[in-house]
């Protein structure tokens with residue numbers, strides 16, 4: 001298989017784009033399998049069919065099909081030295097993980113919502129997505145695929161909680177994110193300094209679609225935050241960036257724009273995450289809560305209950321001064337509610 005990391009993915013898959021940009025930045029040689037014609041039947045099938053799928057060797061060198069970008073990033077950190085995307089300071093590493101999770105699990109709601117909620121966006125995605133997998137297909141061959149994909153994805157809007165009740169909550173949160181991130185880029189240009197972390201690639205993945213493919217959020221982004229459009233185009237390929245150890249923010253000099261991003265995460269992602277976990281635990285048929293004083297209803301999403309557990313594991317890893325620093329930074333953002341022991345006073 002050669003020394004290139006093999007992955008299967010698609011241009012319209014935000015998590016695929018997340019990982020491609022990360023591989024380029026880290027200068028890790030790779031080969032991307034997009035269409036069925038490029039498929040390689042020597043490659044194993046993943047347990048869960050998700051994009052991207054990576055094919056990584058285990059200790060014996062045997063290739064395994066692996067999904068889920070967050071743990072794959074950590075595996076690539078072990079397998080490839082240099083140009084790490086995980087900050088050395090445990091406090092920044094925790095913030096990096098938290099913001100990557102916000103991008104992967106909340107910002108993706110805006111990406112999926114805008115794509116399959118509005119006619120213009122459905123039209124574009126329906127017409128282009130099937131063409132990415134079969135460039136030589138005729139219009140007649142594409143038409144049934146467009147219909148199949150559109151109907152399937154529209155029927156899965158519930159997975160991200162997109163519906164008429166939650167639409168204004170999702171869209172207003174994207175607009176606030178644009179305002180906050182536009183200002184934060186001026187202090188960075190990356191989330192945690194002058195070099196990118198996993199959080200940057202998480203945000204980038206969703207923004208490749210929101211800023212440069214789906215017409216409704218693209219227009220909103222260009223009108224409201226052209227800086228975010230430009231940032232996304234540049235992060236596509238950071239292979240030429242020469243990071244140094246000093247390029248991460250100093251924990252004592254974090255810009256206030258980072259506090260605003262944390263407050264936004266506390267405002268929207270935390271209530272959804274906590275309500276979803278409670279519903280999954282109770283075996284409820286639906287999740288109902290308030291976000292920004294407005295009703296939020298969705299079907300329970302077991303994967304995001306795991307995301308909450310993984311976040312808590314990251315928090316528990318913090319010790320002494322690092323824990324105290326994070327507690328004071330998160331105080332009042334709403335994020336601290338994720339780490340409150342059930343039944344404890346604080």
Ligand SMILES: N[C@@H](CCC(=O)N[C@@H](CS)C(=O)NCC(=O)O)C(=O)O
Nearest residue numbers: 013014015049050051052068069070
């Ligand atoms: N947590 C996963 C999410 C991957 C994911 O949901 N990928 C989408 C494409 S962007 C997918 O394969 N969805 C399943 C489908 O459409 O059937 C990651 O971070 O890699």
